[in-house]
Amino acid sequence: MKTLSLKKLLGYVVLAALPLLAAVPLCAQSPAAPAPSLNDRVAALEAYVQNTDPGKALTGVAGPGHNAWMMTSAALVLFMTLPGLALFYGGLVRRKNVLSVLAQCLGISGLVTILWWAFGYSMVFGTSAGSPFIGGSEFLFLHNVTSAPNTNYAYWVSHNVFAMYQLMFAIITPALIVGAIAERMKFTAIMLFVTIWMVVVYFPLAHMVWGATGFMNGVWNPDAAIRAIDFAGGTVVHMSSGWSALVLAIILGPRLGFGKEKMAPHSMVLCMVGTGMLWAGWYGFNAGSALAADGIAANAFMTTTLAAAVAGFTWGLIELTFRGHASILGFCSGIVAGLVVITPAAGFVNANGAVIIGLIAAVIPYLAVTRLKAIFKYDDALDTFGVHAVGGTIGALLTGILATGEVNSNLLNGAAQKNGLAKLVEHGGLWLEQLKAMGITITLSVVATIVIAFIVKALIGLRPVAEVERQGLDINEHGEEGYID
Amino acid sequence: MKTLSLKKLLGYVVLAALPLLAAVPLCAQSPAAPAPSLNDRVAALEAYVQNTDPGKALTGVAGPGHNAWMMTSAALVLFMTLPGLALFYGGLVRRKNVLSVLAQCLGISGLVTILWWAFGYSMVFGTSAGSPFIGGSEFLFLHNVTSAPNTNYAYWVSHNVFAMYQLMFAIITPALIVGAIAERMKFTAIMLFVTIWMVVVYFPLAHMVWGATGFMNGVWNPDAAIRAIDFAGGTVVHMSSGWSALVLAIILGPRLGFGKEKMAPHSMVLCMVGTGMLWAGWYGFNAGSALAADGIAANAFMTTTLAAAVAGFTWGLIELTFRGHASILGFCSGIVAGLVVITPAAGFVNANGAVIIGLIAAVIPYLAVTRLKAIFKYDDALDTFGVHAVGGTIGALLTGILATGEVNSNLLNGAAQKNGLAKLVEHGGLWLEQLKAMGITITLSVVATIVIAFIVKALIGLRPVAEVERQGLDINEHGEEGYID
Amino acid sequence: MKTLSLKKLLGYVVLAALPLLAAVPLCAQSPAAPAPSLNDRVAALEAYVQNTDPGKALTGVAGPGHNAWMMTSAALVLFMTLPGLALFYGGLVRRKNVLSVLAQCLGISGLVTILWWAFGYSMVFGTSAGSPFIGGSEFLFLHNVTSAPNTNYAYWVSHNVFAMYQLMFAIITPALIVGAIAERMKFTAIMLFVTIWMVVVYFPLAHMVWGATGFMNGVWNPDAAIRAIDFAGGTVVHMSSGWSALVLAIILGPRLGFGKEKMAPHSMVLCMVGTGMLWAGWYGFNAGSALAADGIAANAFMTTTLAAAVAGFTWGLIELTFRGHASILGFCSGIVAGLVVITPAAGFVNANGAVIIGLIAAVIPYLAVTRLKAIFKYDDALDTFGVHAVGGTIGALLTGILATGEVNSNLLNGAAQKNGLAKLVEHGGLWLEQLKAMGITITLSVVATIVIAFIVKALIGLRPVAEVERQGLDINEHGEEGYID
Amino acid sequence: MKLIVAIIKPFKLEEVKEALSAAGIEGMTVSEVKGYGRQKGHTEIYRGSEYTVDFLPKVKIEIAVADDLVAKVVDLVVKSAKTGKIGDGKIFVIPLEEVVRIRTEERGETAI
Amino acid sequence: MKLIVAIIKPFKLEEVKEALSAAGIEGMTVSEVKGYGRQKGHTEIYRGSEYTVDFLPKVKIEIAVADDLVAKVVDLVVKSAKTGKIGDGKIFVIPLEEVVRIRTEERGETAI
Amino acid sequence: MKLIVAIIKPFKLEEVKEALSAAGIEGMTVSEVKGYGRQKGHTEIYRGSEYTVDFLPKVKIEIAVADDLVAKVVDLVVKSAKTGKIGDGKIFVIPLEEVVRIRTEERGETAI
């Protein structure tokens, strides 16, 4: 189904490509609407302050405060990947592989941007296909993506800023996968895997969850078949990457010497720096997901802070209690886990909900990375599964339990009214919809990853030769050393 | 007095805790006020642009531009601690202790967030106690802290964003103390010390200086007993941490081998990276303290830039002149000193005031860290006293001398009128009020720190055993190494 | 010519200096205009949203959304230099010289700030001289630079924020030069060179390109002799620094052992971290150059993202194809090159224009740093010429070809109408004006650099003694080591 | 007594260590070195400039042993460090006139 | 001549250096090494996985001395490096057939 | 066989390496060390506190050679490492009783 509509779309792309490469007319600021009444004009200005529909005046204009926040947020989310995630992961690998991790993050950011420009954005946020599983072709090559807002998604944010903001999510998601397969996969194989994975998994999934006509977009799609909610990407970003990462890691097999040789992080300092950048950047990720500098963003800002801090401190406390000392990696893991788990909930829960989420975000992922991994002996090198898949999964579920209309009226009005989400939020049962969304996400991720992995293996192979892995990927795959004394 | 009202408050906390843990109703956006006139509505919109009272319309709504700036600022101030300050300090310790510094910053950020959520914020910014020394209980567990502005503090910023912004200050303050006691204090002892210190020193002091009913809040409290001013935390943040740091460092005693062994910074590169992050983050700290993206913020942005740059360059010049070369640590120390000294003045002085402050901020702290320390032989490991206490103290005084109503009308109108601050600003004498505020800050910090230090010592001891300190805190206290080749 | 009007100005400075050092009155927020009509007031509010002239109401007030974005942007651009560029360059030198690069960036930031405060800003953005080559004296010592907007440049941004934002450009430009002369120039010589260079090259050039009365300010000066356009500094920042860097590198001569000894980067990790910071910071640089959070900023945000990503990925691909592996340095070089080339075009081209620019930005600088340098054997240590001069030059030209009024109406209205730029944009020929601007920039940079270099050489000498260079600049010039194990 | 100095491939260290302690050799001193020899290095290209890295990372192990243990220890090291590929490294045997254990001031074989 | 090789605890380096130069020993070469021996290491746990670090940081000092100084130097090192706790380290004495000072090409004891 | 140990100035490594391989010496082991000697170090001042760095970075080269090559190798090292300035370093010649090539288990001179 997904792959089908994808083939169709790839059709468009080829056809569309050449003509479209010619400069496409954009419109920076549309002319003011034909003489609206003073009252309409004031209403439009109030709409700007309250982030509602401008109505008869100021149409086609972005609002400074909202645009400012969304540009800041987009920059923050890019910063999460480059250098944030790159450092967080780079510090956790052995010295001989640090550059390979950086290269993977750099390569992915370039690759995904090109896909996004060509057809990715259109596949996710277009509507011309009128499909719950895939967007449309109206935005191929960012055609029609101007500085005027796309009111399907945000009344007061420039469409091109929105597109770039969403691009940053599309970049970090596959970059997260890198953590599970670190130190043992060929650079070219990763690039090929990611290319297919974006088209088959991420773009359709993102449309289903966030697209205006999305299959499980409970908040914004009046006709959503599944009335699920995902504020900033628990399913789309963390579950999809985390579950795919586990499968890929298993197919790849463990690193040479896994379980025998010492594979301790070569620089906890880099790891901690990355964590700090991730935390700060995550404000763009979560509070930015309000797509405005409004009260929902404000609430997400608070819940993000509380969950991250509580989870980090709790993880440290657990270590202190059961192991005698709190480690840097413990604090960092907890902080990231807290941020992951609050992600789908950030704009839907209140302060106490965030604290509860923070506590759970420390306990369960802690068990996942220490016990679960030990039991099943898979080599999830940097714990992408333990933190992102497990965390994202808990988060999606907890969101269904803790979400409250009091912090986000969108859960009670508009589309939520029509598709019945409002009722679920008020009288319970949302968690069931969340389970459905989780099921779809896991199934799609796991099945697709198996298929893609074997395709890539067949085409160019997944792993470098043993000698290369022994000496390290840096000098062999990238011709450089991380550090030279 | 303080401790008394504290005990009472801790009473509330226990009582309040359980019921409050249930999800607390928050309100994302309050409904528009009952049909205000067109004129009122326009006035409210103008109030948004000018950051004044919305009056009859748009009440209970945050303004996008201001909210955007305050979320950005809050993220910037968090970034100052994680990873900014952690790197600045981490680079200055020996390789074997780098992680201990990071752990202390990470632990403090989690711990303080939990205190802040539970009762800290309420103790500082509440008013229900009607006391000049302590806030109230209305915001325990961030109860009533919604996305609607708390007009006691900011007309157009969401209350929850304000609370998170102020949290970041509460986090970095105790983290500054870490610099003086680096490389020789037990992690658990630091956590316990900070817990008590926040309750006894920071929360009351912050209320006195910034609370709406605060004892020495000259700008906003019409009934302030002391008409002092502190724009972004010269007393609350830098003096309190700096003076407490000195006392704690003396009680702890010097590091093993202090004065004999080489204790040079293990990575000036990390230190410089941290400095850059601190500088950028400080814009959130100082310009953010306007609690709006208005002209006062703009002025603070300028003065912060000038003071940091001038102080950094001057410190370098002093070294070049008297030692033959300008060092990285010199530039970094100067920049941080400049930022510290301008902190209480940022929103109150003009460009030339900032340049003067920058000059003094280089000369005096330079003497403090090179001469003073040499004379008294205390082991202020990373110069928290020399830079933050001395710098904060000079800053508070200079603010009293250089503050001008021309850049900040709040010094002349409103509360400043009633409590007489305006007169002091116009006809001089403000410096005397500043001296009083400084006296209270130093007394509280010093006395409380002595008491707390001995309590902690009695309960769990302050220092690790010699062998642990020799080998380094990283492997012994945190079970990790900073770098593995 | 330039130097003449400069001499005159230096005259003013001396005269103006003393009296002006006395605190200068600033005005935080000017009082509302005398009773404008309701319609005027609404129009002013709409002007805020659309970033146009407030007209009769809200004059002298900054707009929150725009101010917020410009403060954020200014912080981002500072972050590009400290620590961004410092790390990017610092990672590329040998371990023994890493601190010297950091010291140069730190020293320059302090030095330039002082020049900017004293007369630099006035020389660039003043108009009192009524000259196309030099600003005026009205803003000496930031006199008259208040929180009220300077409507010559931005309707809704505080003048002092604008001045600080532009300062950050003045800081990074000379810092870029450091890359070409790394590892072999005396710290004091660099400081002296930069001081003269700023006065002779940067300040006049920046006025010509961006000053309201500027010689080649096609977009804003109705009387511009050359109707060239430069959105964020292709000529002013990258060409001027890049070409000067080449000349200075040649005059200095190569590093000892150049071509013989291994001079590989000591830390590709630092280099990559710097790249990430540069990319994120560049949003402040390019999108901030709209001087508002409007649709033009939004478009610049998009084009910046696309160009950086495409160029980075393409550079990597080229390496992969012709050398067998994509290197970190390749990705980083491509990203920076893409950012450089899009700089003059960011607010003038559309998405597809940006992608084309990204492609070219990878290919040509790649050839410049690999072939050109090999052929001519100059020691452009960190490729400032290959990336910034070459990139900036291509960018200026491509801007002339790809600029379109559809994304930026300023190319068709106002000043552009009067001086005929509009016609050039619509019917072609702009590239010719661009060539003129490029010619002037190169000539000024090259000639001035030769003169200044020999002056500095005569006064204090350019290079340290061989033994110092051998042992490394860090311990000898700065008395510190980068890392201590 | 002899000082046995072995230059081996880094990733073989664990194996060698285990082989030795299994055989009751309880002490050794290890350091990171760079080796130059028959084994070819790789080339690194940074933008324009190309560098051949002919010094390869190796690990040096120093083991003081009583004379009668020399043969056995050399043997153990060879077996556990060998991959058969070029670059496996070398073992040097150096005469040792005295050994002192600092802690106890013991001398000779008992100090080992 | 002999080459005296001492493996000591890192924080003892300063003391040893001072003891030696006080006694007129003006030259030595120092390197960082990892020691394996009776002294137990610590355990590091990174999330799931646990590593015992049995190679401990030590400092290796090499001192070339004339035969008549050997006893004295060994003695000085023992005294200044000793803590009495396990892991204090070892001293090895190796025969030295020739010493050359590169700068002057002097040979033998005068080159030391 | 002898083990020739040379302590030289870091930036001289390349020259020495080339001189040796030019003369057919195909193998050596190199490590970074810190040297203490007549050559004066520099002073580092961090804010208040001042440190004299008297351990200077040096490079240690170990070369195992057959007896008949000793003189030649020593000579080559001296020539290529010499700057004539204080701190050029030292060469030590140590007896070598056995050499083993791990890969082939060859022994003696053929193993070098």
Ligand SMILES: Nc1ncnc2c1ncn2[C@@H]1O[C@H](COP(=O)(O)OP(=O)(O)O)[C@@H](O)[C@H]1O
């Ligand atoms: N003559 C020598 N003196 C000292 N070390 C040597 C000598 N020859 C080789 N080595 C060391 O042994 C290592 C392996 O030697 P190499 O010739 O590369 O492989 P193999 O030992 O398998 O022939 C080198 O990297 C170097 O460290």
Ligand SMILES: Nc1ncnc2c1ncn2[C@@H]1O[C@H](COP(=O)(O)OP(=O)(O)O)[C@@H](O)[C@H]1O
């Ligand atoms: N047989 C040996 N050969 C080489 N070095 C050794 C040997 N035994 C011990 N060492 C070195 O001496 C150090 C201290 O030895 P250890 O047994 O731990 O304590 P002690 O010397 O007090 O008995 C070890 O860490 C190691 O570096």
Ligand SMILES: Nc1ncnc2c1ncn2[C@@H]1O[C@H](COP(=O)(O)OP(=O)(O)O)[C@@H](O)[C@H]1O
């Ligand atoms: N007695 C010694 N034992 C071991 N190494 C020595 C000795 N004397 C000097 N060295 C090494 O030789 C290096 C150079 O010696 P130094 O006295 O500084 O200069 P020079 O060799 O020119 O007299 C020292 O840094 C040290 O590494």
